[in-house]
Amino acid sequence: MSEKKDSTNRKSILDQDDMLANNRMSEKKHMIDKKEVYKRIKAAPCATGAKMQTQHGAACGLHCIRMKDIGVKVGKTTIIEHINLHIHCGKLTVIIGRNGAGKSTLIKAMLGEIKHEGTIEFKDMRNNSLSDLKIGYVPQHLNVEKNTPTSVYDMFASYISNVPVFLWKSKKVYKKVKEQLAMFKAEDLIDKKVCDLSGGELQRVLLSIACTPVPNLLLLDEPVSGIDRNGMELFYHNIENLKNNYDLAMILVSHDLEFVERYADYVILIDKTIIKEGAPKEVLSSKEFEEVFGSSRKAWV
């Protein structure tokens, strides 16, 4: 299967998918050697990477998100321009860049919160159809001050249900919230006030909100501060788990280059536009990276 033309390549994926559909049930029971999968995904070029994954991981790899020529202008100022991204499910793509490089703007454009040029397509390669992209979002911080009378249940239920949280606590919703929180070992926090949570606890709660229901694309805006080392380890551990067990793509805006090196599948360095992209090692040792972060690299790690 060394097709050069795009069309034949696509056909082969489809053929393979037919076969996979037949075997899907038995396939899911297989034990998966995840490390092996990652190595192969990293090594493989885009389309083949997707195929590999189907055979091994919970992420089917047959969904892809293609962003073409994303640009944002505020008045006459160009914040970001010509950003092209191609993301597959089961992959963690990390966006890095200095302050003000347009990372948050890119996230907001993907969320559809600000007007942008270009298109975002979500394609199912099994039948080559376009479908609506469900985006989950983990924000950097919340508008919650000390003393805000919002419990974790109140917050969670507000995002996932219509049972008015100011009137009563619905047993059904409560159970659902607890289950979802348990995914990230946060079920004990359900009756705590949101403003009393530690940075790491809040992030786990937000992660479970973003994953209810499981989105196609998870956007994570990593907090700059307020989370200790253990919290960070747990956070990346959770992300690994998500990647391994669910069918979704992830984009993380990160400020912690050490973790990037360890966990990312693909790294994108932006400064208004993409100036370097590739495997973590490749990007972190590039001259573009050196130019952006300079000697401060050592301070980061």
Added chain:
Amino acid sequence: MDTIYRLMEAVLPYEFMQYNFMKNALIAVLIITPLFGILGTMIVNNKMAFFSDALGHSAFTGMAIGILLGISDTNLSMIVFAVVFALLLNRIKLKNSVSTDTIISVFSSLSTATGLVILSRGGNFSKYSALLVGDILSISPKEILFLLLIFVVTLLFWGLCFNKLHAMSLNSSLAKSKGVPIVLLDNIFVVLIALIVMLSIKWVGILIINALLILPAAAARNIAADMREYHLFSVIIAVFSGIAGLILSYYLSLATGPTIVMIAAVIFFLTFLIRTFVNE
């Protein structure tokens, strides 16, 4: 209305209840205060205290425009102007997040000044000074009906959309990712505030209407642990201050609105003390 009056006399056989204006005032208080208690929770959550204050001040211009146009019922012009004003402020707020308070302040001052200039033509302002402190004792059954209507609308809106409003107030991007129509809901919310403020401003008064919106929720916030307690305490505090203020002002011959606000303020400080005490 007569049936309600007779019922009130039977249930509350007190001296102050023998006057119809007191009965009307009591009914009005029983509608306005829970309404303010409920809305206040979200206004405080969203840090919109300044916004609602500006909205109150726009009543001057609304009334002035009504008088200039020769409309007999200035309520109408006040409501229309307040709704436009609220939507405009909201748009500005969404556009640039940098110095919202300055912009609100500019518009608030401008609308106050414009209103005062027009209303004081020919040195006639004293005619309108009742608008400043309000007079709940002059409310008529027809106006009570309007209040009741907006009360029902608010309850419906709250029941259907509170979760979404709450989600937005925590983080609007997150709400957006969950499919909440944030701009639409935000606009409906400020229009609702505009309607309620305008319909009750003649009875409560421009100078203190904001206090009545903010104080019960701010007090409830000090002692509430979740959204249910927050709303419950806020409504209880608002209704209690309203009834106590009405009765107290009757016996001591005080202006009703300010008396209500003073009681609410005392409760705020009490809850503040409770909070400090509990935290230590």
